[in-house]
Amino acid sequence: MSEQSNNERVSLVVEDIAVRYGNGHAALEGVSFSLEGGTICALVGVNGSGKSTLFKSIMGFVRPSRGRVRVKGLSVREALRKQIIAYVPQAEEVDWNFPVSVWDVAMMGRYGTMNFLRIPRAEDKRVVDQSLRRVGMWEYRDRQIGELSGGQKKRVFLARALAQGARLILLDEPFTGVDVTTEEAIIALLRELREEGCVVLVSTHNLGSVPEFCDRVVLLHRKVIAYGPTEEIFTESNLLAAFGGQLRHFHFEQSTIQSHDGRSVKVLTDDERPLVFGKDGHLEYKNREGREELLQKRKQEP
Amino acid sequence: MSMFEAWQYEFMRDALWMGSLIAAMCAVLSCFLVLRGWALMGDAVSHAVLPGIVIAYWCGGPLFLGAMVAGFFCAVGSGWVKRVSRIKEDTAMGVVFTGLFAMGLVLFHKVPSDLHLDHILFGHILGIVEKDKPSIVVISLLVMGLLWIKRRDLLFLLSVAIVVALKSVGLVLVTAMLITPGATAFLWTDRFDRMLGVAVMTAVLSTLIGLTVSFAWDASSSACMVLCQSGFFLLSWCFGPKHGLLRGR
């Protein structure tokens, strides 16, 4: 397949789509947003907010009753045929006992471009090889997928998306069951993909990690509650609107963090990264200096 | 005329009474099985009892005891296979019950007996004799009574019920009697008491209609009874008061 043709920037445009369940209830209502190449966008909402339905409509599994989805200006069907869209499933959706090796899974990313018999050619093998090396899973290529750790499993499926040569990558809850170190490795890889002009759409309920690596956010609750750059969207009021009473609040009073600890706060949580707001509602980052540099740079970009 | 002609014969009247009792018992069981998501447990256990019956016959013990052991063995065995290996539950069950059934068949051919394989497989309700009657009545009433009082676990009752039900529709179609009435009733009501009532009613009515039809056409009585139950299912699926196909639209 012509890898070059896929190397251009993509765009994802969701225009006013509405999806109804079989029983007539609305799953999505008038959802619109658009993303340009070189973006990592978080899709945030509670369970049942329509995240997976939105994913399914972008992948063409669900036909919206209204509106349309365009990928790189093409219909979903054509985009699928051109291998532009890849999907990294949730860990629970995969049968980890299935008798396939890491190599086999990555090779599945090439099926769309292979011939009728799906016999891998030298080119396919080269691409799979490259993808596995890139995610650091090449040494494990002969392992059965169930023998891997949570983070390694995720990386295998990312390798499959890479092998496919996709430009729009959908990740469903990529950080569940993944330790913090691997989470950072995956984030690093997603940043690389952003540099290459991909659109990465991450569905997550893990709020804390969103400001760390996502440029844009779509807050979803049947409708788009808010959509735009992370800094503007991640406000307390927006999140409350999206999550209702499902968020746990810890309010640190001024006195506890004032001068005696040098204005630093330590927050320990169990599995998920917490979201921390500063005094006047701005987001707090783990590495504030680095982040500000990045923001400055982004502002100077045309 | 032929409708009433059937009931002049005593064997038909016997078949009706006994068949209705068995059908009612299976219907009560089916409500539990359908709600528990164990619908195909009936299928598995009914096949698995065959070796138990053959061995019990061979040892001269009571058939229902052998069947109970075999049924229990099937349930426990497939659970064990699932636990110790990576085989999924439905596959484990399929492997175990077909294996037991096949071994039962092999044993059946090796052990000389006056058991009729046809009767075990397809039932023989028109040939129920006097000495079968007490056990059918006692066991079916006992099973229904226990389920009514306890309203829960039934695995050991299942194989007992199946042994009795073999007399009516046979091993192959007892699966239907253990699923269809419960599924039918589930489409009618949300209340468990009513569900039991509807299931028993459709099952008994199916026995009546099925036997009448099979007499008139000279067709297999077990197939006719089961098809009547399927008919009731179809009717409630289309016209069920709450969840019917035509209601929901």
Place this chain on the structure above:
Amino acid sequence: MMEQWMVPFQYEYLVKAMVVCAFVGAVCGALSAMVTLKGWSLLGDALSHAVVPGVVLAHLLSWPLAVGSLISGVLAAGAMTWVKAHSRLREDAVMGVVFTTFFAIGLLGISLYPSQLDLKSIVFGNVLAIAPKDLWQVIGMGGFVALVLLLKWRDMMLFCFDEQQARVQGLNVRLLHAVFLLLLSAMAVAALMTVGALLVVAMLITPGATAYLLTNRFSRMMILSAVFGGVTSALGAYASYFVDGSTGACIVSLQALLFLLCLWWAPQHGWFAQRRREKEVAS
């Protein structure tokens, strides 16, 4: 002593039966690898009962078996999907209702035309006295299924493993689904002729489950299960000469025994191997 074991080979019908059983068993075995991985064991059970009215119809109207089985297989699969989609019943209950209905229709048909149909040969198979006409149909269906599997096993693997990925890559998943059902129906009929309607489901599950215990690669699993299916079927047909029981029962008993052996002694996934590993971890 040896001669006694060679006796079956003197009968042409028995040798023929062994060859046919081995062929059908091998193709069923290869298919069973997919059935178990896809989690379609119950569907295999359901379809194997549901094709019976098709076989009855084909006999009565002297149609080819494939046509009859296709009709009833498709009708049953369609009915299951449709009822499932439009009721609040669980899938297993729907399957149970539908397949027993179909099987009962088949039995009704047999009981209405007892002179034209042989209940025993449908329920237990009749490979020892299979008519040449039926033999060719069985071989034809088996050959067709084998060919499709040989050509498209990789697509089927993806379909079993990750349907969404198959769709995202533009594979026609509906077509694959339909083809899978078609293969299942075809093999259900072919196996019905050899082991009978009641034991078909074992041929479509057990070899796959056995191979699943032995390997971590899909291609090897398919080959292994085909070999298991073929060898047990040939041996079962051979053994049925001595047991003078039904061929199907012998075949399926052998398959179950083989499964049990692997369950205990499989090198990696067997019970003993797991116990040994647990002990190593503990010590």
